[in-house]
Amino acid sequence: MSYVHGYQLQETERLTDQARTLVDLLHGDTHFPAGSRVLEAGCGVGAQTVTLARRSPLARFTAFDISNDSLAEARRRIEQARLANVELLWADLADLPFAPASFDHVFVCFVLEHLAQPGAVLATLGRLLKPGGSITVIEGDHGTVCFHPESDAARAAIACQVELQRRAGGNALIGRTLQPLLRDAGFADVRVSPRMVYADASRPSWVDGFTRKTFNAMIEGVRAPALAAGLATAEGFDAGLRDLQRTAEADGVFCYTFFKAVGRRLNTSTDPR
Amino acid sequence: MSYVHGYQLQETERLTDQARTLVDLLHGDTHFPAGSRVLEAGCGVGAQTVTLARRSPLARFTAFDISNDSLAEARRRIEQARLANVELLWADLADLPFAPASFDHVFVCFVLEHLAQPGAVLATLGRLLKPGGSITVIEGDHGTVCFHPESDAARAAIACQVELQRRAGGNALIGRTLQPLLRDAGFADVRVSPRMVYADASRPSWVDGFTRKTFNAMIEGVRAPALAAGLATAEGFDAGLRDLQRTAEADGVFCYTFFKAVGRRLNTSTDPR
Numbered sequence: 001m002s003y004v005h006g007y008q009l010q011e012t013e014r015l016t017d018q019a020r021t022l023v024d025l026l027h028g029d030t031h032f033p034a035g036s037r038v039l040e041a042g043c044g045v046g047a048q049t050v051t052l053a054r055r056s057p058l059a060r061f062t063a064f065d066i067s068n069d070s071l072a073e074a075r076r077r078i079e080q081a082r083l084a085n086v087e088l089l090w091a092d093l094a095d096l097p098f099a100p101a102s103f104d105h106v107f108v109c110f111v112l113e114h115l116a117q118p119g120a121v122l123a124t125l126g127r128l129l130k131p132g133g134s135i136t137v138i139e140g141d142h143g144t145v146c147f148h149p150e151s152d153a154a155r156a157a158i159a160c161q162v163e164l165q166r167r168a169g170g171n172a173l174i175g176r177t178l179q180p181l182l183r184d185a186g187f188a189d190v191r192v193s194p195r196m197v198y199a200d201a202s203r204p205s206w207v208d209g210f211t212r213k214t215f216n217a218m219i220e221g222v223r224a225p226a227l228a229a230g231l232a233t234a235e236g237f238d239a240g241l242r243d244l245q246r247t248a249e250a251d252g253v254f255c256y257t258f259f260k261a262v263g264r265r266l267n268t269s270t271d272p273r
Numbered sequence: 274m275s276y277v278h279g280y281q282l283q284e285t286e287r288l289t290d291q292a293r294t295l296v297d298l299l300h301g302d303t304h305f306p307a308g309s310r311v312l313e314a315g316c317g318v319g320a321q322t323v324t325l326a327r328r329s330p331l332a333r334f335t336a337f338d339i340s341n342d343s344l345a346e347a348r349r350r351i352e353q354a355r356l357a358n359v360e361l362l363w364a365d366l367a368d369l370p371f372a373p374a375s376f377d378h379v380f381v382c383f384v385l386e387h388l389a390q391p392g393a394v395l396a397t398l399g400r401l402l403k404p405g406g407s408i409t410v411i412e413g414d415h416g417t418v419c420f421h422p423e424s425d426a427a428r429a430a431i432a433c434q435v436e437l438q439r440r441a442g443g444n445a446l447i448g449r450t451l452q453p454l455l456r457d458a459g460f461a462d463v464r465v466s467p468r469m470v471y472a473d474a475s476r477p478s479w480v481d482g483f484t485r486k487t488f489n490a491m492i493e494g495v496r497a498p499a500l501a502a503g504l505a506t507a508e509g510f511d512a513g514l515r516d517l518q519r520t521a522e523a524d525g526v527f528c529y530t531f532f533k534a535v536g537r538r539l540n541t542s543t544d545p546r
Contacts, residue, residue, distance in 0.1 A: 141419065143419050143423070144417070144419050144528070146414065146416050146417050146449050146530070147449065148449045148450050148453070150416070150446065173423065176419050176420065176421045176526050176528065177421050177526065179473040179474065179475065179524075179526055180421070180524035180525075180526070183524070184524075190475060191475055192471065192473060192475070192526075193471070194469050194471045194528060196467050196469055196530065198465065198466070198467045200452040200465060201452065202452065202463060202464055202465070251452075251453040251456070251457075252453075253449050253450065253452055253453070253465075255417070255449065255467060255530070257419070257469065257528070
Protein backbone atom coordinates (compact mmCIF):
# COMPACT_ATOMS: atom_id res chain seq x y z
CA MET A 1 0.00 0.00 0.00
CA SER A 2 1.44 3.37 -0.95
CA TYR A 3 0.55 6.16 1.50
CA VAL A 4 -0.38 9.17 -0.57
CA HIS A 5 0.54 11.74 2.09
CA GLY A 6 4.13 10.44 2.37
CA TYR A 7 6.19 9.96 5.49
CA GLN A 8 8.41 13.06 5.54
CA LEU A 9 9.04 15.25 8.58
CA GLN A 10 6.82 17.95 7.06
CA GLU A 11 4.04 15.39 6.99
CA THR A 12 4.64 14.56 10.64
CA GLU A 13 4.29 18.23 11.49
CA ARG A 14 1.09 18.46 9.46
CA LEU A 15 -0.43 15.52 11.31
CA THR A 16 0.53 17.03 14.66
CA ASP A 17 -1.06 20.36 13.74
CA GLN A 18 -4.13 18.54 12.53
CA ALA A 19 -4.45 16.54 15.71
CA ARG A 20 -3.89 19.53 17.98
CA THR A 21 -6.52 21.63 16.23
CA LEU A 22 -9.10 18.89 15.76
CA VAL A 23 -8.82 17.07 19.06
CA ASP A 24 -11.93 18.45 20.70
CA LEU A 25 -14.04 18.44 17.56
CA LEU A 26 -13.27 14.81 16.71
CA HIS A 27 -12.53 13.12 20.03
CA GLY A 28 -14.30 15.21 22.67
CA ASP A 29 -17.10 12.65 22.97
CA THR A 30 -14.91 9.52 22.95
CA HIS A 31 -14.25 7.92 26.35
CA PHE A 32 -13.40 4.29 27.14
CA PRO A 33 -14.33 2.75 30.50
CA ALA A 34 -11.79 1.72 33.12
CA GLY A 35 -10.31 -1.69 32.39
CA SER A 36 -11.58 -1.86 28.82
CA ARG A 37 -9.25 -3.11 26.11
CA VAL A 38 -9.03 -0.77 23.12
CA LEU A 39 -7.40 -1.50 19.76
CA GLU A 40 -6.26 1.43 17.61
CA ALA A 41 -5.78 0.25 14.04
CA GLY A 42 -3.25 2.23 11.99
CA CYS A 43 -2.08 4.61 14.71
CA GLY A 44 0.54 6.28 12.48
CA VAL A 45 2.71 8.72 14.44
CA GLY A 46 0.39 8.44 17.45
CA ALA A 47 -1.36 11.78 16.92
CA GLN A 48 -4.69 10.31 18.03
CA THR A 49 -3.21 7.69 20.36
CA VAL A 50 -1.89 10.23 22.85
CA THR A 51 -5.24 12.02 22.95
CA LEU A 52 -7.25 8.83 23.43
CA ALA A 53 -4.96 7.39 26.11
CA ARG A 54 -4.91 10.67 28.05
CA ARG A 55 -8.70 10.96 27.96
CA SER A 56 -9.27 7.39 29.13
CA PRO A 57 -6.34 6.80 31.52
CA LEU A 58 -7.84 3.61 33.00
CA ALA A 59 -8.45 1.93 29.62
CA ARG A 60 -5.67 -0.22 28.11
CA PHE A 61 -4.69 0.64 24.54
CA THR A 62 -3.06 -1.53 21.92
CA ALA A 63 -2.01 0.54 18.90
CA PHE A 64 -0.38 -0.76 15.74
CA ASP A 65 0.89 0.50 12.42
CA ILE A 66 2.63 -0.92 9.37
CA SER A 67 5.29 1.81 9.25
CA ASN A 68 8.24 1.34 11.61
CA ASP A 69 9.19 5.01 11.17
CA SER A 70 5.73 6.11 12.27
CA LEU A 71 5.83 3.68 15.19
CA ALA A 72 9.17 5.10 16.34
CA GLU A 73 7.67 8.58 16.38
CA ALA A 74 4.54 7.31 18.15
CA ARG A 75 6.75 5.65 20.78
CA ARG A 76 8.63 8.92 21.35
CA ARG A 77 5.36 10.80 21.85
CA ILE A 78 3.87 8.26 24.19
CA GLU A 79 7.02 8.31 26.32
CA GLN A 80 7.06 12.10 26.27
CA ALA A 81 3.43 12.13 27.43
CA ARG A 82 4.38 9.57 30.18
CA LEU A 83 1.50 7.32 29.18
CA ALA A 84 1.67 3.86 30.74
CA ASN A 85 -1.57 2.53 29.26
CA VAL A 86 -0.45 2.15 25.63
CA GLU A 87 1.18 -0.86 24.01
CA LEU A 88 2.62 -0.19 20.53
CA LEU A 89 3.37 -2.88 18.01
CA TRP A 90 4.05 -3.46 14.34
CA ALA A 91 1.25 -5.19 12.46
CA ASP A 92 -0.29 -5.43 9.01
CA LEU A 93 -4.04 -4.89 8.65
CA ALA A 94 -4.06 -7.76 6.18
CA ASP A 95 -2.65 -10.25 8.72
CA LEU A 96 -3.45 -9.20 12.27
CA PRO A 97 -1.86 -11.08 15.19
CA PHE A 98 -4.82 -10.72 17.58
CA ALA A 99 -7.22 -13.39 18.84
CA PRO A 100 -10.91 -13.12 17.90
CA ALA A 101 -13.13 -11.31 20.43
CA SER A 102 -10.17 -9.92 22.36
CA PHE A 103 -11.06 -6.21 22.46
CA ASP A 104 -13.92 -4.17 23.93
CA HIS A 105 -13.47 -1.36 21.45
CA VAL A 106 -11.78 -0.70 18.14
CA PHE A 107 -10.75 2.78 17.01
CA VAL A 108 -9.91 3.63 13.39
CA CYS A 109 -9.07 7.19 12.37
CA PHE A 110 -7.87 8.39 8.94
CA VAL A 111 -7.07 4.82 7.88
CA LEU A 112 -9.95 3.53 5.71
CA GLU A 113 -9.38 6.35 3.20
CA HIS A 114 -6.12 4.64 2.22
CA LEU A 115 -7.48 1.11 1.79
CA ALA A 116 -8.65 -0.62 -1.38
CA GLN A 117 -10.99 -2.91 0.62
CA PRO A 118 -12.18 -0.86 3.61
CA GLY A 119 -15.24 -3.06 4.08
CA ALA A 120 -13.21 -6.26 4.37
CA VAL A 121 -10.88 -4.61 6.87
CA LEU A 122 -13.84 -3.42 8.94
CA ALA A 123 -15.26 -6.95 8.99
CA THR A 124 -11.87 -8.27 10.12
CA LEU A 125 -11.69 -5.68 12.89
CA GLY A 126 -15.26 -6.57 13.90
CA ARG A 127 -14.19 -10.16 14.57
CA LEU A 128 -11.60 -8.86 17.04
CA LEU A 129 -14.40 -7.29 19.09
CA LYS A 130 -16.13 -9.08 21.93
CA PRO A 131 -19.88 -9.47 21.30
CA GLY A 132 -21.48 -6.15 22.22
CA GLY A 133 -18.17 -4.36 21.70
CA SER A 134 -18.08 -1.18 19.66
CA ILE A 135 -16.12 0.40 16.85
CA THR A 136 -15.40 4.09 16.26
CA VAL A 137 -14.39 5.24 12.80
CA ILE A 138 -13.38 8.76 11.77
CA GLU A 139 -12.71 9.80 8.17
CA GLY A 140 -12.60 13.03 6.19
CA ASP A 141 -14.24 13.66 2.82
CA HIS A 142 -12.67 16.05 0.32
CA GLY A 143 -16.03 16.40 -1.44
CA THR A 144 -17.27 18.42 1.53
CA VAL A 145 -14.77 21.22 0.93
CA CYS A 146 -16.56 24.55 0.60
CA PHE A 147 -14.77 27.88 0.46
CA HIS A 148 -14.96 31.55 -0.39
CA PRO A 149 -13.90 32.98 -2.74
CA GLU A 150 -14.88 30.06 -4.99
CA SER A 151 -12.14 28.97 -7.44
CA ASP A 152 -11.99 26.44 -10.25
CA ALA A 153 -8.19 26.33 -9.92
CA ALA A 154 -8.42 25.42 -6.23
CA ARG A 155 -11.01 22.73 -7.02
CA ALA A 156 -8.66 21.31 -9.67
CA ALA A 157 -5.74 21.16 -7.22
CA ILE A 158 -7.92 19.32 -4.69
CA ALA A 159 -9.07 16.97 -7.46
CA CYS A 160 -5.39 16.07 -8.04
CA GLN A 161 -5.16 14.89 -4.43
CA VAL A 162 -8.37 12.87 -4.79
CA GLU A 163 -7.12 11.27 -8.02
CA LEU A 164 -3.67 10.42 -6.61
CA GLN A 165 -5.29 8.81 -3.60
CA ARG A 166 -7.60 6.85 -5.89
CA ARG A 167 -4.64 5.63 -7.96
CA ALA A 168 -2.93 4.52 -4.72
CA GLY A 169 -6.00 2.39 -4.01
CA GLY A 170 -7.68 4.76 -1.57
CA ASN A 171 -10.71 7.03 -1.48
CA ALA A 172 -10.52 10.65 -0.33
CA LEU A 173 -14.33 10.84 -0.51
CA ILE A 174 -14.94 8.00 1.94
CA GLY A 175 -16.35 9.98 4.87
CA ARG A 176 -19.92 10.16 3.57
CA THR A 177 -20.03 6.38 3.06
CA LEU A 178 -19.37 5.30 6.67
CA GLN A 179 -22.99 4.38 7.40
CA PRO A 180 -23.37 1.81 4.58
CA LEU A 181 -19.73 0.69 4.99
CA LEU A 182 -20.14 -0.22 8.65
CA ARG A 183 -23.56 -1.74 8.17
CA ASP A 184 -22.39 -3.90 5.27
CA ALA A 185 -19.44 -5.03 7.43
CA GLY A 186 -21.92 -6.44 9.94
CA PHE A 187 -22.07 -3.72 12.59
CA ALA A 188 -25.35 -2.83 14.27
CA ASP A 189 -26.74 0.45 15.63
CA VAL A 190 -24.46 2.47 13.35
CA ARG A 191 -24.72 6.19 14.09
CA VAL A 192 -22.83 8.76 12.06
CA SER A 193 -22.25 12.33 13.19
CA PRO A 194 -20.63 14.87 10.89
CA ARG A 195 -18.05 17.26 12.37
CA MET A 196 -17.64 20.38 10.31
CA VAL A 197 -14.60 22.58 10.54
CA TYR A 198 -15.64 26.16 9.79
CA ALA A 199 -12.81 28.68 9.53
CA ASP A 200 -13.17 32.43 9.01
CA ALA A 201 -11.40 35.52 10.38
CA SER A 202 -13.42 35.34 13.61
CA ARG A 203 -11.75 31.97 14.34
CA PRO A 204 -8.05 32.65 13.64
CA SER A 205 -6.77 29.46 15.25
CA TRP A 206 -8.85 27.40 12.82
CA VAL A 207 -7.73 29.49 9.85
CA ASP A 208 -4.11 28.96 10.79
CA GLY A 209 -4.34 25.46 12.27
CA PHE A 210 -6.73 23.95 9.78
CA THR A 211 -7.05 25.92 6.53
CA ARG A 212 -3.35 26.79 6.24
CA LYS A 213 -1.45 24.13 8.18
CA THR A 214 -3.68 21.13 7.64
CA PHE A 215 -5.71 21.28 4.45
CA ASN A 216 -3.65 23.63 2.29
CA ALA A 217 -0.41 21.99 3.50
CA MET A 218 -1.81 18.61 2.49
CA ILE A 219 -2.68 19.83 -1.02
CA GLU A 220 0.74 21.52 -1.30
CA GLY A 221 2.23 18.15 -0.34
CA VAL A 222 0.91 16.48 -3.49
CA ARG A 223 2.26 19.14 -5.86
CA ALA A 224 5.27 17.09 -7.01
CA PRO A 225 3.40 13.78 -7.51
CA ALA A 226 0.51 15.59 -9.23
CA LEU A 227 2.91 17.22 -11.70
CA ALA A 228 4.83 13.97 -12.18
CA ALA A 229 1.56 12.17 -12.95
CA GLY A 230 0.60 14.82 -15.48
CA LEU A 231 -2.56 15.71 -13.53
CA ALA A 232 -1.78 19.44 -13.58
CA THR A 233 0.65 22.00 -14.93
CA ALA A 234 2.87 23.82 -12.44
CA GLU A 235 1.10 27.08 -13.29
CA GLY A 236 -2.35 25.57 -12.85
CA PHE A 237 -1.52 23.82 -9.59
CA ASP A 238 0.18 26.88 -8.12
CA ALA A 239 -2.82 29.04 -9.06
CA GLY A 240 -4.98 26.56 -7.16
CA LEU A 241 -2.69 26.75 -4.13
CA ARG A 242 -2.79 30.56 -4.21
CA ASP A 243 -6.58 30.49 -4.34
CA LEU A 244 -6.70 28.07 -1.42
CA GLN A 245 -4.43 30.39 0.60
CA ARG A 246 -6.73 33.23 -0.44
CA THR A 247 -9.55 31.54 1.53
CA ALA A 248 -7.42 32.02 4.68
CA GLU A 249 -7.36 35.81 4.27
CA ALA A 250 -9.50 38.26 6.24
CA ASP A 251 -12.62 37.92 4.06
CA GLY A 252 -12.13 34.24 3.24
CA VAL A 253 -14.06 31.21 4.49
CA PHE A 254 -13.09 27.53 4.48
CA CYS A 255 -15.21 24.52 5.48
CA TYR A 256 -14.41 20.82 5.68
CA THR A 257 -16.39 17.95 7.17
CA PHE A 258 -15.21 14.84 8.99
CA PHE A 259 -17.57 11.96 9.62
CA LYS A 260 -17.49 9.99 12.87
CA ALA A 261 -19.30 6.67 13.05
CA VAL A 262 -19.93 4.38 15.99
CA GLY A 263 -21.24 0.84 15.57
CA ARG A 264 -21.63 -2.26 17.70
CA ARG A 265 -20.80 -5.91 17.20
CA LEU A 266 -24.03 -7.81 17.66
CA ASN A 267 -24.35 -9.66 20.92
CA THR A 268 -24.98 -13.00 19.21
CA SER A 269 -22.98 -16.00 18.17
CA THR A 270 -23.03 -14.78 14.57
CA ASP A 271 -19.83 -13.10 13.50
CA PRO A 272 -20.04 -9.90 11.54
CA ARG A 273 -19.91 -10.78 7.88
CA MET B 274 -37.44 40.20 -8.57
CA SER B 275 -38.42 36.78 -9.84
CA TYR B 276 -38.58 34.13 -7.09
CA VAL B 277 -36.95 31.02 -8.49
CA HIS B 278 -38.86 28.59 -6.27
CA GLY B 279 -42.26 29.86 -7.45
CA TYR B 280 -45.37 30.46 -5.39
CA GLN B 281 -47.45 27.37 -6.07
CA LEU B 282 -49.23 25.31 -3.43
CA GLN B 283 -46.62 22.56 -3.82
CA GLU B 284 -44.00 25.14 -2.93
CA THR B 285 -45.97 26.15 0.15
CA GLU B 286 -46.01 22.52 1.25
CA ARG B 287 -42.30 22.23 0.63
CA LEU B 288 -41.57 25.29 2.77
CA THR B 289 -43.78 23.93 5.57
CA ASP B 290 -42.00 20.58 5.54
CA GLN B 291 -38.68 22.36 5.48
CA ALA B 292 -39.57 24.54 8.45
CA ARG B 293 -41.00 21.66 10.48
CA THR B 294 -37.93 19.51 10.00
CA LEU B 295 -35.35 22.24 10.42
CA VAL B 296 -36.86 24.22 13.26
CA ASP B 297 -34.64 22.96 16.03
CA LEU B 298 -31.47 22.83 13.96
CA LEU B 299 -31.83 26.39 12.70
CA HIS B 300 -33.77 28.25 15.39
CA GLY B 301 -33.17 26.31 18.60
CA ASP B 302 -30.69 28.92 19.82
CA THR B 303 -32.67 32.03 18.81
CA HIS B 304 -34.56 33.80 21.60
CA PHE B 305 -35.60 37.43 21.81
CA PRO B 306 -36.02 39.17 25.20
CA ALA B 307 -39.37 40.31 26.58
CA GLY B 308 -40.43 43.64 25.16
CA SER B 309 -37.88 43.65 22.35
CA ARG B 310 -38.99 44.73 18.87
CA VAL B 311 -38.05 42.24 16.18
CA LEU B 312 -38.26 42.77 12.41
CA GLU B 313 -38.51 39.73 10.14
CA ALA B 314 -37.57 40.73 6.60
CA GLY B 315 -39.14 38.62 3.85
CA CYS B 316 -41.28 36.36 6.03
CA GLY B 317 -42.86 34.55 3.05
CA VAL B 318 -45.64 32.19 4.15
CA GLY B 319 -44.65 32.64 7.81
CA ALA B 320 -42.87 29.30 8.15
CA GLN B 321 -40.21 30.87 10.38
CA THR B 322 -42.44 33.59 11.83
CA VAL B 323 -44.65 31.16 13.76
CA THR B 324 -41.59 29.42 15.22
CA LEU B 325 -39.91 32.65 16.26
CA ALA B 326 -43.03 34.19 17.78
CA ARG B 327 -43.85 31.03 19.71
CA ARG B 328 -40.33 30.78 21.10
CA SER B 329 -40.22 34.41 22.23
CA PRO B 330 -43.83 35.09 23.27
CA LEU B 331 -42.99 38.36 25.03
CA ALA B 332 -41.13 39.88 22.10
CA ARG B 333 -43.08 41.91 19.52
CA PHE B 334 -42.62 40.86 15.89
CA THR B 335 -43.09 42.86 12.72
CA ALA B 336 -42.91 40.64 9.64
CA PHE B 337 -43.19 41.77 6.05
CA ASP B 338 -43.11 40.33 2.57
CA ILE B 339 -43.53 41.57 -0.99
CA SER B 340 -45.96 38.79 -1.98
CA ASN B 341 -49.59 39.34 -0.95
CA ASP B 342 -50.34 35.64 -1.52
CA SER B 343 -47.57 34.65 0.86
CA LEU B 344 -48.77 37.22 3.40
CA ALA B 345 -52.31 35.81 3.25
CA GLU B 346 -50.96 32.36 4.05
CA ALA B 347 -48.74 33.76 6.80
CA ARG B 348 -51.78 35.53 8.30
CA ARG B 349 -53.74 32.26 8.26
CA ARG B 350 -50.94 30.44 10.07
CA ILE B 351 -50.45 33.11 12.68
CA GLU B 352 -54.18 33.15 13.43
CA GLN B 353 -54.22 29.35 13.57
CA ALA B 354 -51.33 29.43 16.03
CA ARG B 355 -53.23 32.11 18.07
CA LEU B 356 -50.18 34.35 18.13
CA ALA B 357 -50.91 37.89 19.33
CA ASN B 358 -47.33 39.18 19.13
CA VAL B 359 -46.96 39.35 15.34
CA GLU B 360 -47.80 42.26 13.05
CA LEU B 361 -47.80 41.39 9.34
CA LEU B 362 -47.51 43.94 6.59
CA TRP B 363 -46.71 44.33 2.91
CA ALA B 364 -43.39 46.00 2.18
CA ASP B 365 -40.65 46.09 -0.43
CA LEU B 366 -37.06 45.56 0.72
CA ALA B 367 -36.07 48.30 -1.73
CA ASP B 368 -38.30 50.89 -0.05
CA LEU B 369 -38.95 50.05 3.59
CA PRO B 370 -41.52 52.03 5.58
CA PHE B 371 -39.70 51.85 8.95
CA ALA B 372 -37.96 54.61 10.87
CA PRO B 373 -34.20 54.32 11.45
CA ALA B 374 -33.15 52.66 14.72
CA SER B 375 -36.63 51.36 15.44
CA PHE B 376 -35.87 47.66 16.07
CA ASP B 377 -33.82 45.74 18.61
CA HIS B 378 -33.32 42.80 16.31
CA VAL B 379 -33.61 41.95 12.63
CA PHE B 380 -34.15 38.40 11.38
CA VAL B 381 -33.53 37.36 7.76
CA CYS B 382 -33.95 33.74 6.68
CA PHE B 383 -33.74 32.35 3.12
CA VAL B 384 -34.04 35.85 1.64
CA LEU B 385 -30.55 37.08 0.70
CA GLU B 386 -30.12 34.12 -1.68
CA HIS B 387 -32.74 35.74 -3.95
CA LEU B 388 -31.29 39.26 -4.00
CA ALA B 389 -28.97 40.81 -6.55
CA GLN B 390 -27.57 43.23 -3.93
CA PRO B 391 -27.62 41.38 -0.61
CA GLY B 392 -24.96 43.64 0.89
CA ALA B 393 -26.92 46.82 0.20
CA VAL B 394 -30.06 45.27 1.70
CA LEU B 395 -28.12 44.20 4.82
CA ALA B 396 -26.81 47.75 5.22
CA THR B 397 -30.36 49.11 4.90
CA LEU B 398 -31.61 46.64 7.50
CA GLY B 399 -28.71 47.63 9.75
CA ARG B 400 -29.91 51.23 9.79
CA LEU B 401 -33.26 50.02 11.13
CA LEU B 402 -31.48 48.59 14.18
CA LYS B 403 -30.96 50.54 17.38
CA PRO B 404 -27.25 50.94 18.20
CA GLY B 405 -26.17 47.70 19.84
CA GLY B 406 -29.04 45.85 18.18
CA SER B 407 -28.37 42.59 16.44
CA ILE B 408 -29.11 40.84 13.17
CA THR B 409 -29.57 37.10 12.55
CA VAL B 410 -29.19 35.76 9.01
CA ILE B 411 -29.76 32.17 7.87
CA GLU B 412 -29.00 30.96 4.34
CA GLY B 413 -28.37 27.64 2.63
CA ASP B 414 -25.57 26.86 0.20
CA HIS B 415 -26.08 24.32 -2.58
CA GLY B 416 -22.30 23.93 -2.88
CA THR B 417 -22.32 22.07 0.43
CA VAL B 418 -24.42 19.22 -0.95
CA CYS B 419 -22.69 15.89 -0.40
CA PHE B 420 -24.32 12.54 -1.05
CA HIS B 421 -23.85 8.83 -1.56
CA PRO B 422 -23.93 7.27 -4.08
CA GLU B 423 -22.14 10.08 -5.92
CA SER B 424 -23.72 11.01 -9.28
CA ASP B 425 -22.74 13.40 -12.06
CA ALA B 426 -26.37 13.50 -13.22
CA ALA B 427 -27.57 14.58 -9.78
CA ARG B 428 -24.84 17.26 -9.67
CA ALA B 429 -25.98 18.51 -13.09
CA ALA B 430 -29.62 18.76 -11.95
CA ILE B 431 -28.56 20.75 -8.87
CA ALA B 432 -26.41 22.97 -11.11
CA CYS B 433 -29.57 23.81 -13.10
CA GLN B 434 -31.17 25.17 -9.92
CA VAL B 435 -28.03 27.20 -9.12
CA GLU B 436 -27.93 28.61 -12.66
CA LEU B 437 -31.66 29.49 -12.73
CA GLN B 438 -31.31 31.28 -9.41
CA ARG B 439 -28.27 33.15 -10.74
CA ARG B 440 -30.20 34.22 -13.85
CA ALA B 441 -33.00 35.46 -11.57
CA GLY B 442 -30.43 37.68 -9.84
CA GLY B 443 -29.84 35.44 -6.82
CA ASN B 444 -27.09 33.22 -5.45
CA ALA B 445 -27.75 29.65 -4.28
CA LEU B 446 -24.16 29.50 -2.98
CA ILE B 447 -24.52 32.48 -0.64
CA GLY B 448 -24.38 30.65 2.72
CA ARG B 449 -20.60 30.44 2.91
CA THR B 450 -20.24 34.19 2.28
CA LEU B 451 -22.23 35.44 5.29
CA GLN B 452 -19.16 36.44 7.32
CA PRO B 453 -17.72 38.86 4.72
CA LEU B 454 -21.23 39.96 3.64
CA LEU B 455 -22.24 41.06 7.12
CA ARG B 456 -18.88 42.62 7.93
CA ASP B 457 -18.83 44.60 4.69
CA ALA B 458 -22.37 45.80 5.48
CA GLY B 459 -21.03 47.35 8.69
CA PHE B 460 -21.93 44.78 11.32
CA ALA B 461 -19.56 44.03 14.19
CA ASP B 462 -18.82 40.81 16.13
CA VAL B 463 -20.09 38.66 13.26
CA ARG B 464 -20.17 34.98 14.24
CA VAL B 465 -21.15 32.30 11.77
CA SER B 466 -22.15 28.78 12.77
CA PRO B 467 -22.79 26.12 10.16
CA ARG B 468 -25.78 23.79 10.67
CA MET B 469 -25.39 20.57 8.77
CA VAL B 470 -28.30 18.34 7.91
CA TYR B 471 -27.09 14.75 7.79
CA ALA B 472 -29.63 12.17 6.60
CA ASP B 473 -29.15 8.41 6.44
CA ALA B 474 -31.32 5.38 7.18
CA SER B 475 -30.70 5.74 10.92
CA ARG B 476 -32.49 9.12 10.78
CA PRO B 477 -35.65 8.37 8.75
CA SER B 478 -37.42 11.63 9.59
CA TRP B 479 -34.54 13.58 8.04
CA VAL B 480 -34.46 11.33 4.98
CA ASP B 481 -38.15 11.88 4.42
CA GLY B 482 -38.47 15.45 5.69
CA PHE B 483 -35.29 16.86 4.24
CA THR B 484 -33.77 14.71 1.47
CA ARG B 485 -37.08 13.81 -0.18
CA LYS B 486 -39.55 16.54 0.73
CA THR B 487 -37.24 19.52 0.97
CA PHE B 488 -34.15 19.23 -1.20
CA ASN B 489 -35.24 16.77 -3.86
CA ALA B 490 -38.67 18.43 -4.07
CA MET B 491 -36.95 21.77 -4.64
CA ILE B 492 -34.82 20.38 -7.48
CA GLU B 493 -37.88 18.64 -8.96
CA GLY B 494 -39.60 22.03 -8.82
CA VAL B 495 -37.14 23.57 -11.29
CA ARG B 496 -37.51 20.78 -13.87
CA ALA B 497 -39.82 22.74 -16.19
CA PRO B 498 -37.88 26.03 -16.10
CA ALA B 499 -34.55 24.17 -16.46
CA LEU B 500 -35.83 22.39 -19.60
CA ALA B 501 -37.38 25.60 -20.94
CA ALA B 502 -34.07 27.38 -20.48
CA GLY B 503 -32.23 24.62 -22.31
CA LEU B 504 -30.07 23.87 -19.26
CA ALA B 505 -30.81 20.13 -19.41
CA THR B 506 -32.56 17.47 -21.45
CA ALA B 507 -35.58 15.76 -19.94
CA GLU B 508 -33.66 12.48 -19.88
CA GLY B 509 -30.64 14.05 -18.21
CA PHE B 510 -32.64 15.96 -15.62
CA ASP B 511 -34.80 12.94 -14.76
CA ALA B 512 -31.70 10.78 -14.37
CA GLY B 513 -30.40 13.38 -11.91
CA LEU B 514 -33.69 13.30 -9.98
CA ARG B 515 -33.61 9.51 -9.84
CA ASP B 516 -30.06 9.60 -8.50
CA LEU B 517 -31.06 12.16 -5.87
CA GLN B 518 -33.94 9.93 -4.78
CA ARG B 519 -31.44 7.08 -4.70
CA THR B 520 -29.58 8.89 -1.87
CA ALA B 521 -32.77 8.54 0.23
CA GLU B 522 -32.72 4.74 0.02
CA ALA B 523 -31.52 2.40 2.79
CA ASP B 524 -27.80 2.67 1.96
CA GLY B 525 -27.89 6.29 0.83
CA VAL B 526 -26.57 9.41 2.55
CA PHE B 527 -27.41 13.08 1.99
CA CYS B 528 -25.80 16.16 3.58
CA TYR B 529 -26.58 19.85 3.27
CA THR B 530 -25.30 22.80 5.26
CA PHE B 531 -27.07 25.98 6.32
CA PHE B 532 -25.11 28.93 7.67
CA LYS B 533 -26.41 31.06 10.52
CA ALA B 534 -24.77 34.40 11.22
CA VAL B 535 -25.31 36.86 14.05
CA GLY B 536 -23.89 40.39 13.98
CA ARG B 537 -24.31 43.59 15.94
CA ARG B 538 -24.86 47.20 14.97
CA LEU B 539 -22.04 49.14 16.54
CA ASN B 540 -22.98 51.18 19.58
CA THR B 541 -21.70 54.43 18.07
CA SER B 542 -23.10 57.35 16.15
CA THR B 543 -21.71 55.91 12.92
CA ASP B 544 -24.28 54.12 10.81
CA PRO B 545 -23.36 50.83 9.24
CA ARG B 546 -22.15 51.51 5.73
